[in-house]
Amino acid sequence: MSTVYTYKEIAEHNSPKDTWIIIDDKVYDVSKFLDEHPGGDEIIFDQAGRDATEYFVDIGHSDDALKLLKSKCIGTVDKTSEKVVFEAKVEETTESSQGSGQLAVIVAILCFLVGYYFLNDE
């Protein structure tokens, strides 16, 4: 019988040297494969500790890729375990809203300087 892992256990394996992903409720240790991946390491690493089924299927990987994938299987997901809520998307939103906030301040300063220049010119 294969090992069963909770979503939380899987989510902890999310570093470049220790990368697990879920595809079709099976758990894969792809740590040693990241550097060899023809699609690049980042694209897989982005899904580290998560369910990458949609991403993996959408690319339309070949039968060879599927065989390779099988060789990396280390167990299955305990589907009754509590799912993990990942924060990455929240961070991205915060960063981008911070970015636009900073831009607004820069634009305001520039408007002030241009206005000041013209007012003093007259």
Ligand code: HEM
């Ligand atoms: C997050 C999951 C994954 C994504 C988003 C992804 C994405 C991609 C992309 C975009 C390519 C095309 C590269 C190109 O033609 O320039 C590719 C190719 C490939 N990937 Fe992945 N990949 C994923 C996971 C995996 C895994 C886990 C394996 C195997 C262990 C794998 C094996 C391969 C192989 C062998 C190819 C060469 C083309 C083929 O045989 O289909 N990939 N992948």
